Amino acid sequence: VRLHTRVAAVKPGAQTLVLAGGETVPFDYLVVATGAGPRLPKVPGLDVEGVFTLRNVSDALRIKRFIQDRRVRRAVAVGAGYISLEMCEAFRTLGLETTILESEARPVMRLPEDFSAKIVEEIQANGVTFTPRVRLEGFDRSPSGIFVHTGNGPVEADIVLIATGVAPEVKLAAEAGIALGGTGAIAVNDHQQTNLPFVYAAGDCCEGYHRVSRKPVYIPLGDTANKQGRVAGANIGGQDVTFPGIVGSQCFKVFGLEVASTGLTEEEARQAGLTPVSATIQGVSRAHSYPGTKRLWLKLVADTGTGRLLGAQAVGAEGVVARINILAGALAGGLSLEEIAYLDLAYAPPFSGAWDPVHIAAQQLLK
C-alpha cells in the first residue's frame, strides 16, 4: 500500500498508471475505487476559514481540532441530509448552538413528508434550529466568525459544515475513456467490470444495479462499496462472481430517532414507471405490554398490479432498522404482500408483538 500517492492519469493502451510525481506503474488489471467527493454549492467564500466539508476521518479530525482550538460556540450546517443531521447531533453533544439551513422545505426530501416532520420535531427538541427554504448566497469573514449569506440575510457562525450531497469522483476514469453511466458514475456490469475488460470499478465512484427498479442507480454507501470491491477482486482472482445488485437499503440515527428505508419510495416508484399503492401504520417496537416499548411508523409501498413489495420507509425510537432489514430481504426475494403478511418472524415480547409492525403494515396494504 502506497499512501500519499495520487494517480494523475490512467493509460489504458499501455496498461499503466501515471503517478502525480511522474512515475509510471504497470498493471494487468485495474480497480478504480476513487470514491465520491462533496457536491459543493456554486457560491463565493467556500475557502473562508472555518467552512468545512466532511468526507473522511482526516476531515473529522480537522473539524474537531478547529472546534477545540477556536472555542467554537455556533455551528451552521448547510443541507439536511443524513451527514448533516448526524453532525448536528455531534455539534449539540459538544454544546454548540446549532442551525441547519436547508434549501428544500424539509430534511431528507425522499422520505414521506410526515416522516421528515418527525425528524424536524426530534432535532428541534434537541436544540437544533431548522430553517427550511433557504437560498444560500455565500460565505464571508465576520468580525467574530463567519457570515453565512442567505436570501433572508446573514447568519453568523464560528464553524460551517457544507453537506449538500456527494458526487462520484470520475475524472480519472472519464479521461481514460472508461464509460460513465446515465447517473454520471462509472458504468459497470454484474462482475464490476467497466467497458474496458481489464478495468473494474467498485464503491462510491460507480453505479449499482437496483433490483427493484431494474435500473442502474447511484446510491453511494459503505456496505455496497465493500461488496462491489469483493466481487471485483474475486473476478480478477479468477473466480466467476456476480454482484446481484442492491435494493437501496439505508439508515441513520439522529438523537433518539432511527430512520431507515429500503427499495423505492412512492415517488421513485412512479418515476420508475410503476403504479404504486401505499399504507402507513403506527406500530410499537416491542409487545404493547412490555416495559419500554416505543412507537414507530412504517410505510410500505407495493405495486398495484402484482402486489409485489416495492419499498418501505420507517422512523421511530427503536426497532426501525430491524424492520427495514426484514423488508430488504423481502425485496431481494421478490416477496408479495401476502407472503410478508404471514412471514414467520421470531417473536418474544421484548422484541415485538406476535403481529410485528411488518405483518400489520402488509395486512393494512392488502385491504
Ligand SMILES: Cc1cc2nc3c(=O)[nH]c(=O)nc-3n(C[C@H](O)[C@H](O)[C@H](O)COP(=O)(O)OP(=O)(O)OC[C@H]3O[C@@H](n4cnc5c(N)ncnc54)[C@H](O)[C@@H]3O)c2cc1C
Ligand atoms: C460522514 C459520512 C458518514 C457516512 N456514513 C455511512 C453509513 O453510516 N453507512 C454507509 O453505508 N455509508 C456511509 N457513508 C458512505 C461511505 O463512507 C462510503 O460509501 C464509502 O466510504 C465508499 O467507499 P469507497 O472505497 O468507494 O470510497 P472512499 O472511502 O471515499 O475511498 C476512496 C479513496 O480513493 C482515494 N482517491 C481518489 N482519487 C484518487 C487518485 N486519483 N489517486 C489516488 N487515490 C485517490 C481517496 O483519497 C479515498 O481515500 C458515510 C460517508 C460519510 C462522508
